[in-house]
Amino acid sequence: MSTMNETEVRAEVREWLAANWDPDLPLAEWRGKLADSGWGMPQWPKEWYGRGLPVGLARVVEEELAAIGAVGVARSGVRLLAAATILEHGSDVHKKRYLRRILTGEDTWCQFFSEPGSGSDLAGATTKAELKGDFWIVNGQKVWTTSAHHADHGLLLARTDWDAPKHEGMSFFIIDVKQPGVDVQPLRQMNGHASFNQVFFTDAKVPKENLVARVGDGWKVAMTTLAHERRGADGLPPPSKRGTRIGKIHAEEREETEKANQPYKWYPQRAGRVDLIIERAKETGANKDPVARQEIAKLMTLAKSAEWTARRARAAQRQGRPQGPEGSLGKLAASHVARACARVHTLMTGAAAMLTGAESPRDGIIAEILVSVPAVSIAGGTDEIQRNIIAERVLELPKEPRFDTGPFRNVRRN
Amino acid sequence: MSTANQSTAEPKRRIQFAFTDEQEQFRSALRRFLNDRSPTTEVRRLMATETGYDPAVWRQLSEELALPGIHVPEQYGGAGFGMVELGIVMEELGRALLCAPYFSTAVLAANAILNAGSEAQKAALLPDLASGARLAALAVTEPDGDWNPAAVAAVATPAGDGYRLDGVKSYVVDGHIADLLIVAARAPKTSGLEGLALFTLAADASGVKRRQLAAMDPTRKIAQIEFSGAHASLLGNLNDGVKAIQRTLDQAAIALASEMAGGAQTMLDSAVNYAKMRVQFGRTIGSFQAIKHKLADLLLEVELAKSAAYYAAQAAAANDPEWPALASLAKAATSETYLHAAAECIQIHGGIGFTWDNDTHLWFKRAKSSETFLGQPSYHRELLMQRWGV
Numbered sequence: 138m139s140t141m142n143e144t145e146v147r148a149e150v151r152e153w154l155a156a157n158w159d160p161d162l163p164l165a166e167w168r169g170k171l172a173d174s175g176w177g178m179p180q181w182p183k184e185w186y187g188r189g190l191p192v193g194l195a196r197v198v199e200e201e202l203a204a205i206g207a208v209g210v211a212r213s214g215v216r217l218l219a220a221a222t223i224l225e226h227g228s229d230v231h232k233k234r235y236l237r238r239i240l241t242g243e244d245t246w247c248q249f250f251s252e253p254g255s256g257s258d259l260a261g262a263t264t265k266a267e268l269k270g271d272f273w274i275v276n277g278q279k280v281w282t283t284s285a286h287h288a289d290h291g292l293l294l295a296r297t298d299w300d301a302p303k304h305e306g307m308s309f310f311i312i313d314v315k316q317p318g319v320d321v322q323p324l325r326q327m328n329g330h331a332s333f334n335q336v337f338f339t340d341a342k343v344p345k346e347n348l349v350a351r352v353g354d355g356w357k358v359a360m361t362t363l364a365h366e367r368r369g370a371d372g373l374p375p376p377s378k379r380g381t382r383i384g385k386i387h388a389e390e391r392e393e394t395e396k397a398n399q400p401y402k403w404y405p406q407r408a409g410r411v412d413l414i415i416e417r418a419k420e421t422g423a424n425k426d427p428v429a430r431q432e433i434a435k436l437m438t439l440a441k442s443a444e445w446t447a448r449r450a451r452a453a454q455r456q457g458r459p460q461g462p463e464g465s466l467g468k469l470a471a472s473h474v475a476r477a478c479a480r481v482h483t484l485m486t487g488a489a490a491m492l493t494g495a496e497s498p499r500d501g502i503i504a505e506i507l508v509s510v511p512a513v514s515i516a517g518g519t520d521e522i523q524r525n526i527i528a529e530r531v532l533e534l535p536k537e538p539r540f541d542t543g544p545f546r547n548v549r550r551n
Numbered sequence: 552m553s554t555a556n557q558s559t560a561e562p563k564r565r566i567q568f569a570f571t572d573e574q575e576q577f578r579s580a581l582r583r584f585l586n587d588r589s590p591t592t593e594v595r596r597l598m599a600t601e602t603g604y605d606p607a608v609w610r611q612l613s614e615e616l617a618l619p620g621i622h623v624p625e626q627y628g629g630a631g632f633g634m635v636e637l638g639i640v641m642e643e644l645g646r647a648l649l650c651a652p653y654f655s656t657a658v659l660a661a662n663a664i665l666n667a668g669s670e671a672q673k674a675a676l677l678p679d680l681a682s683g684a685r686l687a688a689l690a691v692t693e694p695d696g697d698w699n700p701a702a703v704a705a706v707a708t709p710a711g712d713g714y715r716l717d718g719v720k721s722y723v724v725d726g727h728i729a730d731l732l733i734v735a736a737r738a739p740k741t742s743g744l745e746g747l748a749l750f751t752l753a754a755d756a757s758g759v760k761r762r763q764l765a766a767m768d769p770t771r772k773i774a775q776i777e778f779s780g781a782h783a784s785l786l787g788n789l790n791d792g793v794k795a796i797q798r799t800l801d802q803a804a805i806a807l808a809s810e811m812a813g814g815a816q817t818m819l820d821s822a823v824n825y826a827k828m829r830v831q832f833g834r835t836i837g838s839f840q841a842i843k844h845k846l847a848d849l850l851l852e853v854e855l856a857k858s859a860a861y862y863a864a865q866a867a868a869a870n871d872p873e874w875p876a877l878a879s880l881a882k883a884a885t886s887e888t889y890l891h892a893a894a895e896c897i898q899i900h901g902g903i904g905f906t907w908d909n910d911t912h913l914w915f916k917r918a919k920s921s922e923t924f925l926g927q928p929s930y931h932r933e934l935l936m937q938r939w940g941v
């Protein structure tokens with residue numbers, strides 16, 4: 138870890154930006170500079186595109202970039218979860234091959250964890266991988282795989298031993314999605330969009346060196362991915378970009394976001410659009426209804442309190458204090474906020490909340506909030522699973538009783 | 552450190568989302584003191600007394616910890632800290648359910664004097680409150696229980712070099728033991744928010760009749776006070792009365808929110824501890840998912856409530872123009888959480904939770920009295936909306 142303080146970090150990143158930031162650079166080239174200098178991911182180790190700074194100081198760097206309107210490294214989708222997993226468990230070959238292209242945005246990743254028979258219970262996966270010569274041969278099915286239809290690589294959790302206990306018979310791989318043995322079929326969601334897929338593996342090939350960690354370590358590796366996923370779910374926006382020098386790079390970034398976002402247009406609605414609540418209250422006249430006023434105030438209180446709780450968690454992190462309970466609650470809080478938003482938005486909008494066409498308020502966004510919010514309390518670990526985790530890890534209550542011990546072959550499953 | 556009571560010209564300080572090391576040390580010292588001096592055996596002993604507090608403990612927390620004047624500027628005998636530190640004190644007192652005239656004297660009365668009093672009045676009245684030598688109470692609400700100052704009916708009629716007070720005040724916290732009373736009253740023939748001001752008088756002045764009310768929450772005593780032609784002095788001036796009253800109530804809302812966040816934490820801790828201990832069906836009840844999930848939800852609720860109380864205190868200390876709105880937000884949020892946490896704590900205790908001997912009901916009752924005190928959650932949510940301009 139570096140021993141620099143906040144002032145020194147600010148000074149150094151400012152100096153580097155003054156010498157390097159150019160809003161007319163091609164996007165990939167600029168992001169390459171960020172990756173190579175370590176300023177794109179300052180909390181990563183020095184030898185791997187980072188600067189070894191503590192997370193708190195990495196936020197300082199983010200603020201400095203935003204302050205002059207500089208574009209950051211690519212962050213969309215699960216790319217940073219993939220990177221975190223590779224950094225912790227991957228080989229040097231993996232790090233060399235994948236990390237830089239993750240940051241420049243050249244490669245897109247997806248997460249092959251959930252299966253038709255195992256979602257919350259990830260360790261129940263039955264997609265299997267068998268070593269034949271220099272390749273692991275993969276057969277089985279994954280489902281709900283966001284982005285699989287345009288991803289280059291996937292994080293794959295597969296079973297390599299059926300006689301070992303459930304959690305010990307899994308291994309973790311990096312698989313190329315664009316290959317003949319991988320059949321990706323988009324699935325239409327209840328909101329009409331198709332951002333996730335079902336994926337069939339038929340003798341799909343994974344080169345031997347793409348095993349992550351050792352055979353049998355799959356569960357341990359997957360836990361790293363999931364821990365990063367939960368931690369990132371505090372719902373706080375990145376620092377807002379200021380700065381006056383607008384160049385070609387911003388247009389290119391916008392274009393990239395729009396293209397990548399095509400099937401993900403509903404993502405902001407999924408979180409509930411709390412940002413629109415007060416505007417809509419005035420627009421609809423709900424602000425004159427005493428009952429609606431109470432509901433709006435309740436929702437805003439919840440949303441504000443959730444935001445402040447996330448900020449408390451970050452502040453503790455910044456000061457290098459051990460994380461308190463506030464750090465494990467973000468995902469569950471976000472579910473509550475989203476659900477309350479859906480209720481209040483549709484309450485305020487009344488009958489018009491049923492419209493989705495040209496006459497609909499706000500271009501169908503209100504209806505889309507209602508039909509998108511249910512994803513939040515399921516994706517990335519359901520609310521019930523979050524409660525189990527909070528109860529067991531934070532409150533130190535007893536673990537759930539187990540009915541799945543012994544060789545996996547004999548464990549009851551779907 | 553700046554205090555919340557300084558003028559709006561005070562330079563803004565940034566909202567902090569973490570307490571400083573000094574604040575954490577202060578909190579730990581306070582917690583040690585309260586663990587020692589306010590175990591539930593003491594709470595039970597004191598709640599059964601007429602006065603409701605232990606003068607020896609009060610002296611100690613005044614002299615050794617300087618708590619009553621924590622937020623009072625040094626020139627008036629206080630420690631010169633602000634709303635954030637006052638919030639820490641209240642949170643810890645709420646956690647321990649200390650029986651003492653702190654909320655009445657330090658929060659309600661001292662702030663009223665700071666907000667309304669003239670320089671001379673502040674210099675004359677505050678040092679004795681800050682040192683804990685005198686107790687004081689603020690009387691705003693009347694028997695109708697309405698916390699909107701516009702509902703005040705008591706009248707102050709100019710008389711000689713002062714005023715004569717007529718009217719009835721109720722729900723006056725520690726009104727039965729206060730040495731000094733601060734009373735909201737209006738000029739004759741005024742209504743609404745017009746003509747309101749604060750007046751002071753000694754509690755033993757003639758024309759003052761005090762009566763302790765029998766109350767559900769025995770840990771915080773309340774009184775009804777009748778004024779019939781009692782002689783009182785104007786606190787500050789007639790024009791700024793409403794502003795001072797409202798500001799005092801908003802600061803009190805934040806302080807009470809902090810106390811409620813502390814109480815809610817005690818309820819959560821107690822429920823979790825019991826769930827780990829109690830065995831039914833061959834397992835601890837904390838191993839049943841119905842209980843685990845209830846407690847996980849409660850943890851989230853309590854952390855959210857704390858965040859609201861902390862943020863409101865920070866905003867007030869920073870003189871953020873939004874702070875009165877946030878005071879209402881925090882008051883509504885923490886009171887619902889506290890009462891919910893107390894109710895769940897009883898539930899998780901099962902039959903024993905319904906007994907007098909189990910301590911949970913002490914906090915449950917404080918939760919309910921705090922929820923209504925200064926206005927119910929719905930009242931504060933409405934205030935929040937108005938203050939946000941919605």
Ligand SMILES: Cc1cc2nc3c(=O)[nH]c(=O)nc-3n(C[C@H](O)[C@H](O)[C@H](O)COP(=O)(O)OP(=O)(O)OC[C@H]3O[C@@H](n4cnc5c(N)ncnc54)[C@H](O)[C@@H]3O)c2cc1C
Pocket residue numbers: 247248249250251252253254255256257258280281282283284333512515516517518519520521522525537
């Ligand atoms: C929009 C979206 C995107 C997604 N993207 C991806 C992705 O990219 N990659 C990927 O791998 N997966 C993805 N998922 C899948 C997601 O992780 C799973 O849906 C989720 O973990 C739940 O699994 P399941 O659907 O099999 O439900 P189940 O696990 O069968 O759960 C059904 C119900 O039972 C409850 N339940 C299960 N176990 C317990 C328990 N122990 N205690 C109490 N209740 C329990 C659950 O909470 C739920 O209510 C996505 C899902 C959604 C909705």
Ligand SMILES: Cc1cc2nc3c(=O)[nH]c(=O)nc-3n(C[C@H](O)[C@H](O)[C@H](O)COP(=O)(O)OP(=O)(O)OC[C@H]3O[C@@H](n4cnc5c(N)ncnc54)[C@H](O)[C@@H]3O)c2cc1C
Pocket residue numbers: 829831832836839841842898899900901902903905
């Ligand atoms: C006013 C009153 C009158 C009563 N009168 C009588 C009477 O006349 N005769 C008599 O015999 N009894 C009587 N009782 C006792 C009453 O039936 C018990 O209190 C009740 O059954 C709960 O048992 P417990 O108190 O031992 O709590 P516990 O069983 O210890 O329960 C503690 C907590 O754990 C929860 N819990 C326990 N097991 C589970 C589980 N499997 N899954 C999920 N949660 C669980 C409970 O819901 C509770 O929240 C009375 C109780 C009260 C309050």
